[in-house]
Amino acid sequence: MLNFLGTIAGNALGLPGILGLALGMLTRNPFIAGILGAAVGLAETLVFAGFSFARVETLELVIALCVGVLASLIGCGIRVKGTTV
């Protein structure tokens, strides 16, 4: 459980969380934001696995994707709420 929570925290404070949030703030469309966030989560996992899918752990990939999508959706929400454009 702690391992699981630690992985979530590491992703939330890492690229999926921070960059996902920033990319989400680029659009008012939640689908595009979600795709961008998922792309960041996938890219970060691949980078840490040395660009080898064989070395990617499924749980870490899933968590990175979920955190990336969530962060980008929050960013999209910030864009919608905080701007008129």
Next chain:
Amino acid sequence: MTEPTNNDGAKKRGGLLGLWDWFWRPSGVLSVGFTLIAGFLIGILFWGGFHWSMEMTNTEEFCTGCHTMETNLGEYRETVHYNNHSGVRAICSDCHVPKEWNHKVKAKIMAVKDIYHELVGTIDTSEKYEDHRLGMASQTWKKMKQSDSRECRNCHNFDYMDFTMQEGRAASEHQRAIDTGMTCIDCHQGIAHNLPPNYLEEYNRVVEELEANATPGAQGGLNVSLAAVRAFISGDPAPASER
């Protein structure tokens, strides 16, 4: 008396809702540039402060501030990682906290359990500490085995070793470790703290557990067969084919 209203005529809300409305209200006095620069500077301050706080939790004083760390601190102070001919010291975080950001944050979150156990007194007497010694050591061995002794490799590297400056046994064993693809923790389990009883059996169990859960192509020491590890520990030559 008229109720206070916003610029758009809506009634001003109080408390947290009022704070929420204020936060999202367009500014009539702050330029985009000012907001951007202020946000940038606040971001720097926050990130710097966050890192500074995190590094404070990596100091030996912080780690050993808990009473339950006295035993392993005393043991560590008798080892070469504390005092040696070169004056290089490895403190708690050098071995137990990864340097890479995502691994570091994960380790910090998992370390919250230490606060819980300090508060409830899980190992607050020497008897309790000895009862849990094997379990605590096993947790660390498992982490190091899974990461191919990542924290050891922050400082140590086979490529940087001059075998002519090592004792004969150390040189031959390190060469065998290179040849069979072993990782540091396969041999150096008691490098900084006293070994618990039956540590070899427990370490073999950890390796078996990781082998059973390992996926093909997994990184680091998991590619080494259990037979190679057992042969190495017992002193029998391990053929390269068992890699």
